[in-house]
Amino acid sequence: QMRHLAQINKLHTRVLDSITPHVTEDEAYQEFLNENNSLSVELVEFIDLMDAQNFYTNAITDVSYWDQQAKEDERHESGKKRFRRPGFVALEFLMEMWGFSNKAVYDMVEMKKGDIYPPSPIYEGYGVFKILDIRRADESLFSGRKENYFDQLRVRKKHEGFKKWLDNLRKDADVQVFIEPPAELIF
Numbered sequence: 001q002m003r004h005l006a007q008i009n010k011l012h013t014r015v016l017d018s019i020t021p022h023v024t025e026d027e028a029y030q031e032f033l034n035e036n037n038s039l040s041v042e043l044v045e046f047i048d049l050m051d052a053q054n055f056y057t058n059a060i061t062d063v064s065y066w067d068q069q070a071k072e073d074e075r076h077e078s079g080k081k082r083f084r085r086p087g088f089v090a091l092e093f094l095m096e097m098w099g100f101s102n103k104a105v106y107d108m109v110e111m112k113k114g115d116i117y118p119p120s121p122i123y124e125g126y127g128v129f130k131i132l133d134i135r136r137a138d139e140s141l142f143s144g145r146k147e148n149y150f151d152q153l154r155v156r157k158k159h160e161g162f163k164k165w166l167d168n169l170r171k172d173a174d175v176q177v178f179i180e181p182p183a184e185l186i187f
Helices: 002-018 025-036 049-061 065-075 091-097 102-109 139-173
Strands: 038-046 088-090 116-121 126-135
Touching (some): 038 049, 049 065, 088 091, 102 126
Antiparallel strands (some): 038 088
């Protein structure tokens, strides 16, 4: 078993080393912006887009509507809160962990504190967003950190390339499963 693990490790390393991804300056700059622009929002979660649209319409027409709904949410007995605050975090975190779209976070960075952003898809359903705080990236710092972003993207692209290679290997192997393995063994 140890010999097979060593062989798998060696193969993994060999495949990773064979992948030489190309990274552009634009990609590195985008990564810099994703990590260095920060945003703090309060969001309201909805399953249905129409409910989110109605909430948004009410929130932009009545200044006190958002706060009234937030207070009601705090007193709600079900314990299921619709209002969330992910914290003051990098845009990358909002996109990867919360499922915010790239367009939405960059539109929000251009807004002012207190503005309300219309319904947009999130990790589960839709969200309506109130901008609490914004910190824009200091673009003058990019030139000093550029190589770090190139390296970071190269590593990410290598791992994406390995995943693609492994997926193709599985597909080409045409393995036939006759007995379903236990759920904890499926990867």
